[in-house]
Every structure is written in structure tokens, then in C-alpha cells.
Amino acid sequence: MAGVVWRSGGVGWSGGSAGLRWWGGRVSPVVYGRPLAFRAVGGRACAGARGNACPVGAAVPGRSTGGLCADCARLDRAHSVAADTFADDPRPYRVYLAWFGPGTVKAGITGEHRGDTRLREQGAVAFCWLGRGPLMGARRTEEVLRQALGVPDRVAYERKRALRVGPPDAGARAAELAELHARALGVGGWGETLEALPFTAHDHGELFGLGALPPLDGTVAELVEGGVVTGRVLAAAGPDLHLGVPDGRHLVLDGRLLGGWGLARAGEGEPWSVPVGGAPEARTEQDGLF
Incomplete structure (x- = not known):
């Protein structure tokens, strides 16, 4: 409704599809x-940590992808799996390989109770499971396999965006994952703490809408007060929305930049008025381990 600000x-x-989330729990499907x-x-206001409102209602810089003030970010991090503060978590975890483009694969872990949501959240075009077991065993196995396979535990979002435009077909994606999965099974020791899982390629290309994306022209640098974003949604991967804008450009809006802003409906004919940076360079070689 015109004039309404969320x-x-x-x-x-969630549930196999992307959505625009709003404070209070509402979701608008993409x-x-x-x-x-x-x-x-x-x-732009701090979203708070762990489901709690920011106690001081802090403002957040426009270019921050975290969407939290410094104090809430520290609290959020302290209660995350990545911080290893829940070593006694009894739930099973899974180790995975995530494919983002040719020669660009990372290893990671996720809670088994989350299914493949984590892979969608980080924009993995394809992935496979390697093993399952307790958290600390999964953590150790992730590190062992990263070193053995020569893959990182992080891939920069700039690289992900560039590589998901015009990727090889699902068969080629699966073949690269299959080769790494076979190599991982040959690495000794980790099978004593985790259950190795057979190879199955899972592909998100169709889910993300990556079939025919045009060349990428740029990425949104930040939102600004009164700034307008307008276009049509071409695809969504991880936090990114790929937009075809009225002047013919293909731009990416990182959804992490939205968090904490009040958004009001604008007309389709209104001119685009938020800062845009250049398109990331597509490279297929991976950097060293992070």
C-alpha cells in the first residue's frame, strides 16, 4: 500500500524460495x-542480536553488510556455531562441498536440522554432502579436507556474483563436485569420527533462476535516505537479488544492505537513485586458503 513503511x-x-523479510516476522515472496x-x-537501524531488539536503537552505516551495531554484532557472533561456543551441541552436523563456479569450491559445515538452507543462503549453485556426525568432529573434518583438497572455507561474494552469470551446465557442475568428493573419501582418518556420505549432486541453478542472465553491469554500493531502487527481479541467489533496471542494465542488490532500512513503495517509473559500483571481475582460479 502506498505510504506504508516496513x-x-x-x-x-525458507521452504525452497527466497523472500523479503520484515521486522515482526512477515515475509514477501520474491x-x-x-x-x-x-x-x-x-x-537504517540495528536489527539487534539473537532475536532481541538493539538496546540503544543504534544507527548502522549504509555500506555495512552485517546490519548490526558493533555491540550486537559481537553478541551475535559469540552465540554462533562459527565461534565454537557450543562444543557440546548434541545435534548432528554435516560437512559439505559448495560449488560457485569453475574451480571455485568451498568446504563448510551446517546443522543437519537446517537441511540445505545454509547452501541456499550463501548462494551455492551446486553442492554435495561429504559426511555427518557431532559438531566438533565435523569441524575437524572440515579443516582436514580443506587442507587436503586445497579449497577455502569462504568465497568472496564479488566472485560468486561474477561466476553465476553464464555458468557451465548442471552436468559439468556435478562432475567437478564428484571428482572432489572422490578425493575426499581417499583422505585418511576422518571416517573414524564422521559417517561418510555417498555422492549425490544437488543443484540450485533452476531454483536461483540462473538460466539466461545477461552480463552483469554493476552492484548496489549502499542505500541512501530517499534513494529509489526499481526494476524487475531476474534471479536470486544467497542474499543477492539480480535486477533488470529500466535503463537496460543488469545490477545486483545485496539483500544484506536492506536490513534495518524502512522501505516504502515507489512507482516503477521513478528514476533509480542509489549508488552503484562496477561489476566484479569473473576469475575461475581460487586464491590460497583463507
Whole structure:
């Protein structure tokens, strides 16, 4: 409704589809081909940590991808799996290989109870499971296999965006994962703490809408007060929305930049008025281990 302002919670994945999340729990589905037009208003506020409101209602810089103030970010990190503060978590975890483009694969872990949501959240075009078991065993196995396979535990979002435009077909993606999976099974020791899982390639190319993306022209640098974003949704991967904008460009809006902004509906005909940076360079070689 025109004039209504909702506070954004960014882009998320649930039930196999992307959605625009809002403070208070509402979700608006992201539908490919449909228009997206909004104006940023009311400043950008900290979303708070672990489901709790920021106690001081802090402002957040426009270019921050975390969407949290420094104090809430520390609290959020302290209670994350990545911080290894829950070593006694009894739930099973899975180690995976995630494919983002030719020669660009990472290893990671996720809670088995989350299914493949974590892979969608980070924009993995394809992935396979390697093993399952307790958290600390999965953590150790992740490190062993990263070193043995020569793959990192992180891939920069700039690289992901560049490589997902015009990727090889699903068969080629699966073949690269299969080769690494076979090599991982040959690495000794980790099978004593985790259950090795057989190879199955899982592909998100169709789910993300990557079939025919045009060359990428740039990425949104930040939202600004009163700034307008307008276009049509071409694809969604991880937190990113790929937009075809009225002047013919293909731009990426990182949904993490939305978190904490008040968003009001704008008209499709309103001119684009938020800063845009250049397109990331596509490279297929991986950097060294992170």
C-alpha cells in the first residue's frame, strides 16, 4: 500500500524460495519477472542480536553488510556455531562441498536440522554432502579436507556474483563436485569420527533462476535516505537479488544492505537513485586458503 513503511530484515530463504523479510516476522515472496520498486526512508537501524531488539536503537552505516551495531554484532557472533561456543551441541552436523563456479569450491559445515538452507543462503549453485556426525568432529573434518583438497572455507561474494552469470551446465557442475568428493573419501582418518556420505549432486541453478542472465553491469554500493531502487527481479541467489533496471542494465542488490532500512513503495517509473559500483571481475582460479 502506498505510504506504508516496513522495516526490512533483508533477503532470506525458507521452504525452497527466497523472500523479503520484515521486522515482526512477515515475509514477501520474491517472484522472478515481477517488478520491485521501493524507496529507503527513516534511516537504517540495528536489527539487534539473537532475536532481541538493539538496546540503544543504534544507527548502522549504509555500506555495512552485517546490519548490526558493533555491540550486537559481537553478541551475535559469540552465540554462533562459527565461534565454537557450543562444543557440546548434541545435534548432528554435516560437512559439505559448495560449488560457485569453475574451480571455485568451498568446504563448510551446517546443522543437519537446517537441511540445505545454509547452501541456499550463501548462494551455492551446486553442492554435495561429504559426511555427518557431532559438531566438533565435523569441524575437524572440515579443516582436514580443506587442507587436503586445497579449497577455502569462504568465497568472496564479488566472485560468486561474477561466476553465476553464464555458468557451465548442471552436468559439468556435478562432475567437478564428484571428482572432489572422490578425493575426499581417499583422505585418511576422518571416517573414524564422521559417517561418510555417498555422492549425490544437488543443484540450485533452476531454483536461483540462473538460466539466461545477461552480463552483469554493476552492484548496489549502499542505500541512501530517499534513494529509489526499481526494476524487475531476474534471479536470486544467497542474499543477492539480480535486477533488470529500466535503463537496460543488469545490477545486483545485496539483500544484506536492506536490513534495518524502512522501505516504502515507489512507482516503477521513478528514476533509480542509489549508488552503484562496477561489476566484479569473473576469475575461475581460487586464491590460497583463507
